[in-house]
Amino acid sequence: MHIIKRFIDLKRLLDDKQRRSPNQIVGFVPTMGALHEGHISLIKESCTDCDMSICSIFVNPTQFGESNDLEKYPKPIEKDIELLIDIGCDVLFLPTVEEVYPPSYTQQNFDLIGLDIVFEGKSRVGHFQGVCNVIYRFFDQIKPHRAYFGQKDFQQTVVVKKLVNITSLNTKICVVPIKREPNGLAMSSRNVRLSDNGRKKAAFINESLRLIKNNFREIGLSKSIDLAKKHILKYDNAKLDYLVVAETDTLKGVETYENKKLVALTAVNYEGVRLLDNIILT
Ligand code: AMP
Numbered sequence: 001m002h003i004i005k006r007f008i009d010l011k012r013l014l015d016d017k018q019r020r021s022p023n024q025i026v027g028f029v030p031t032m033g034a035l036h037e038g039h040i041s042l043i044k045e046s047c048t049d050c051d052m053s054i055c056s057i058f059v060n061p062t063q064f065g066e067s068n069d070l071e072k073y074p075k076p077i078e079k080d081i082e083l084l085i086d087i088g089c090d091v092l093f094l095p096t097v098e099e100v101y102p103p104s105y106t107q108q109n110f111d112l113i114g115l116d117i118v119f120e121g122k123s124r125v126g127h128f129q130g131v132c133n134v135i136y137r138f139f140d141q142i143k144p145h146r147a148y149f150g151q152k153d154f155q156q157t158v159v160v161k162k163l164v165n166i167t168s169l170n171t172k173i174c175v176v177p178i179k180r181e182p183n184g185l186a187m188s189s190r191n192v193r194l195s196d197n198g199r200k201k202a203a204f205i206n207e208s209l210r211l212i213k214n215n216f217r218e219i220g221l222s223k224s225i226d227l228a229k230k231h232i233l234k235y236d237n238a239k240l241d242y243l244v245v246a247e248t249d250t251l252k253g254v255e256t257y258e259n260k261k262l263v264a265l266t267a268v269n270y271e272g273v274r275l276l277d278n279i280i281l282t
Contacts, residue, residue: 001084002091006099007141010054013091014142017052024051028144028171030135033057034074034189035083038179042148043089045176050146055084056093056138058100062107063130069274074189093142100137107133112162115251119265120155120276123241128159135160139169147171152178152186154265154278158251178277180206186277198271201235205268208232209279212245212264216281221245221257225264232268241267241274245281257282 004010017024027050029042039055046053057080064070077094084092109129115121116128139147149157157175164171179187181199184206191199208228215224225243232240243266246253254260262281267274 001081001089003081003094004091005094005096007095010091010093010142014052021051025146026050026142026144027053028138028142028147029053029055030138030147030149031055031057032059032073032189033080034076034192035080036179036187036189036191038150038152038187040083040087041179042150042176043084043087045174046146046148047088049174052090054091054093054142054144055089056095058093058095058134060100060130060134061097062101062133063124063127065124065127072193074192100134105137108136110136110163111166112159115155115159115162118155118251119242119244119246120267123267128156131156131159132163135163136167136169139164139171144171146174148174148176150178151175151278151280152188153276154263155251158249184210186275188275190273190275193273194271198237198273202270202275204231204235204238205266205270205275205277206279208243209264209266209277213279213281216245216257221255228264228266232266235270237271239269241269248280 002013027046029046031039043053043055059073061070110132121128149160161173164173181187183200183203185202194202208231211228211231212224215227229240229243232238244253245262245264248261248263263278264281265278267276
């Protein structure tokens with residue numbers, strides 16, 4: 001596996017590969033490291049679909065509101081490298097903050113028609129503009145044919161599709177299903193910050209979403225959302241940020257479900273750790 005730290009070296013490698021065997025499909029998996037089976041499933045999908053797969057590890061400072069969360073972000077780079085070699089990833093792109101954002105760089109403000117200011121964007125102001133800046137920079141430099149994102153960060157997939165749509169980027173966004181721990185908790189690099197007991201109990205987050213999925217046709221959306229909220233609030237140390245049902249492509253909140261493609265999305269703060277989950281309803 002090549003480990004590359006500068007865009008110029010990555011572009012040189014890609015050009016070289018294209019010269020030797022033209023029309024190679026390049027797949028890209030952006031991550032912030034502390035890799036787990038969720039990330040691995042994205043990279044495996046890229047390796048299956050593409051001739052060459054690049055995984056980036058970059059803890060993007062512009063998408064973190066509280067610097068505290070940024071500092072606490074786990075960074076087990078040696079273990080990540082081993083995992084990437086084991087699954088046959090071709091390139092690890094490991095840039096520094098200065099490489100991604102040189103002094104001449106000015107943060108862009110993308111018009112995401114409001115997709116960036118609801119739900120996660122409301123609690124983490126500026127988060128999705130930060131995500132879009134780093135993704136734009138990576139896609140613009142690397143020009144991957146396909147990029148892989150997890151359904152786990154559902155709103156991010158909608159935002160990134162919009163970004164591609166409103167810019168001249170030519171990358172196909174592929175969404176990969178959520179990998180879960182055996183108890184149903186969505187895998188996340190942040191799960192290591194939960195206590196052992198908390199990690200077991202945190203199954204209640206996915207249970208609450210399944211309560212909506214299993215009941216909304218019979219009792220309606222609003223009552224099933226109430227059931228789910230009550231389930232979450234039974235747990236000490238759980239603070240509900242949001243639990244909403246929205247249209248999958250516009251993220252507009254809905255009251256009724258007829259003929260719409262819907263997703264239930266939640267963010268819960270549990271033992272001081274922000275945990276996200278979602279479930280497709282229709
Ligand atoms: P992160 O390192 O948290 O920025 O995540 C990098 C990518 O992995 C994002 O596209 C995430 O949505 C995806 N991802 C994170 N956790 C999971 C999971 N449990 N299942 C599937 N994809 C995931």
